[in-house]
Structure formats: C-alpha cells, structure tokens
Amino acid sequence: MAKFNRILSISPADRYAVVEPGVRLDDLNEKLAEINFIYPPDPASSMAATVGGSISTNAGGLRASMYGTTKEWVLGLEVVLPNGNMMTTGGRVLKRSAGYDLTALFIGAEGTLGVITKAFVKIWPKPEATGRILAYYDTIEKVGLAIKNVKSAGITPLIAEFLDKITMDSLRKAKGMSFPETASYMLILDVASTNLSISADLERTAKILRELEPIDLSITRDPDEMARIYEARKGAYSSLLKVRKSSSQRVIIGDVVVLASELPAALKLVAGKADELGIMVALFGHISDGNIHA
Numbered sequence: 001m002a003k004f005n006r007i008l009s010i011s012p013a014d015r016y017a018v019v020e021p022g023v024r025l026d027d028l029n030e031k032l033a034e035i036n037f038i039y040p041p042d043p044a045s046s047m048a049a050t051v052g053g054s055i056s057t058n059a060g061g062l063r064a065s066m067y068g069t070t071k072e073w074v075l076g077l078e079v080v081l082p083n084g085n086m087m088t089t090g091g092r093v094l095k096r097s098a099g100y101d102l103t104a105l106f107i108g109a110e111g112t113l114g115v116i117t118k119a120f121v122k123i124w125p126k127p128e129a130t131g132r133i134l135a136y137y138d139t140i141e142k143v144g145l146a147i148k149n150v151k152s153a154g155i156t157p158l159i160a161e162f163l164d165k166i167t168m169d170s171l172r173k174a175k176g177m178s179f180p181e182t183a184s185y186m187l188i189l190d191v192a193s194t195n196l197s198i199s200a201d202l203e204r205t206a207k208i209l210r211e212l213e214p215i216d217l218s219i220t221r222d223p224d225e226m227a228r229i230y231e232a233r234k235g236a237y238s239s240l241l242k243v244r245k246s247s248s249q250r251v252i253i254g255d256v257v258v259l260a261s262e263l264p265a266a267l268k269l270v271a272g273k274a275d276e277l278g279i280m281v282a283l284f285g286h287i288s289d290g291n292i293h294a
C-alpha cells in the first residue's frame with residue numbers, strides 16, 4: 001500500500017484527518033505538528049509503520065498510557081472487501097450511536113476482512129508542556145509499585161516505559177547511552193501539563209517516585225535530551241539485534257499484556273522461567289498499560 005500515501009484532509013476544528021493507508025505514522029505526526037496536533041497511536045515502529053498496518057494490528061505504543069490504543073482513534077474506514085465491493089464504515093463525526101460498529105470489525109483484523117483504502121482518524125491537540133522523569137531502581141517490584149502509586153494518586157503519565165539491565169546494556173553499546181552502573185531497571189515517565197503547571201506536576205510525580213528510594217532520579221524538559229531518550233527507547237529492539245553474539249543468534253520478540261498492577265509478578269515469573277530454561281530474556285515495554293516486550 002506504499003503508493004496510497006496521501007494525507008487527504010486535516011480538520012483541527014472537527015478533530016479529524018482523512019488519510020490513505022500507506023501514510024507512515026511519523027509522517028502524519030510531522031504534518032500535524034505544524035498545527036500543534038497529534039495522532040496519538042505511537043508504536044515503537046512508528047518511523048516505518050503505516051496508518052493501515054497499525055489499524056490492522058490495533059497498535060498501541062508509548063503514548064497508549066494516556067491515549068489508549070489505535071481503536072480509540074479510528075472514526076471510520078473505506079474498505080475493499082474480498083468480493084471486490086467497496087464499503088465505508090463510520091465517518092468523520094465523533095459520535096455515531098446507531099447500528100453495529102462495523103469499523104471495529106476491521107481494527108486488528110490483519111487484513112483478513114478486506115483492504116483498507118482510506119481512514120478517518122481522530123486527531124488531538126498536542127499537550128502544551130511535557131517533562132520527563134528518569135528513575136532507576138534495583139528491583140522490578142519497585143518499578144511496578146512506582147507506577148501503581150503514581151496512577152493511584154490520580155496522575156496519568158503521557159508515557160511510562162521500563163527497560164531492564166540487558167536492554168540498558170544494549171543501548172549503551174549500540175547507541176552510546178549512559179545509565180547508572182548499579183541500576184537494574186529504568187523507568188521513563190512523561191508528564192503532560194500546561195506551561196503554568198508543568199514544574200509543579202513534575203515535582204509532585206517525582207516525589208511519589210522518590211518514596212521508593214531510586215538509585216538515581218532526574219527530571220528533564222530539554223527537548224533534545226527528551227528526543228534522544230525517546231529515540232533510544234524506540235530503538236530498544238534494534239539495539240538488542242545489534243549486540244547479538246552472532247547473526248545466527250535468533251531474537252524472538254514477545255508482546256504480552258497483563259494488568260498493570262500484576263506486572264511485577266509477571267516479570268518475576270518470566271525472569272524465573274528464563275533462568276530455568278537457560279535463555280537470555282531482555283525485558284522492556286509500556287509499564288503503564290502492562291504491555292511487556294520480552
């Protein structure tokens with residue numbers, strides 16, 4: 001679908017965009033950035049992932065912590081069915097209550113029900129101000145508890161990602177990133193707010209994270225620094241590939257979702273099984289919605 005790559009219209013007033021399925025997510029967001037809007041679905045593959053592919057896999061991603069997965073952002077679709085007929089589901093309006101939700105059938109269907117040729121997607125204003133907290137802990141229990149305490153305090157992070165030591169080591173080697181030597185886990189937590197409140201909101205969140213005695217904690221609002229960390233996290237999988245002992249060593253990526261509150265127990269289980277079976281397992285993922293990549 002690479003040639004179906006046009007952004008057909010954007011309406012910030014009505015909060016929608018009409019796009020062809022081959023438009024890459026990063027290209028759509030680059031265009032929307034010109035008017036301070038975003039299309040929230042943001043899988044780590046966003047530089048290559050297309051609107052059609054991400055709808056067909058109901059992609060989540062880093063910002064799913066605040067905005068949910070792709071299914072929350074699709075208003076309607078134009079689809080070519082297996083018999084060659086074309087149909088349109090939904091449309092541009094935000095509310096549709098009558099009848100079956102046929103759009104939902106095609107989301108996550110991996111192309112089995114038809115080929116998406118056009119998508120009506122919701123767009124949203126970019127947060128006015130964001131800041132990032134980097135906290136390092138010695139146990140996964142503390143990371144899990146940290147995110148649980150933040151969310152229980154009524155704070156919804158824009159992004160909440162975790163990386164384990166193996167993933168941090170691969171980013172050190174492949175991308176020259178530096179992390180505290182003694183840290184076993186890293187938590188990347190973004191707070192979205194207004195220019196007026198961002199400093200106070202970051203401090204309030206950091207206070208909760210400090211209660212669990214992190215090895216190190218820092219706050220940044222520097223856009224270059226934030227972009228560097230964001231790209232590094234998005235490149236976790238490719239970094240793991242780069243540091244393989246040989247190209248014949250196979251890397252299998254899993255994608256599991258558990259309740260966020262049960263994540264520490266799930267991660268402990270995975271690590272225990274890996275030890276038992278003698279396989280190397282790197283753990284990272286979207287901790288706020290319990291999505292682990294292992």
Ligand SMILES: Cc1cc2nc3c(=O)[nH]c(=O)nc-3n(C[C@H](O)[C@H](O)[C@H](O)COP(=O)(O)OP(=O)(O)OC[C@H]3O[C@@H](n4cnc5c(N)ncnc54)[C@H](O)[C@@H]3O)c2cc1C
Nearest residue numbers: 021043044045049050052053054056059060061110111116
């Ligand atoms: C490195 C990496 C990191 C990732 N990180 C995340 C992540 O953080 N979060 C997350 O949720 N997912 C993640 N993913 C998975 C991601 O959701 C998908 O890779 C991506 O959304 C698929 O988009 P694509 O354009 O590459 O589709 P493809 O891989 O080309 O296709 C995916 C499926 O959609 C179907 N399809 C594609 N276009 C259409 C169309 N127009 N009509 C009907 N069916 C179609 C294809 O037949 C196929 O079944 C990651 C993947 C990779 C490789």
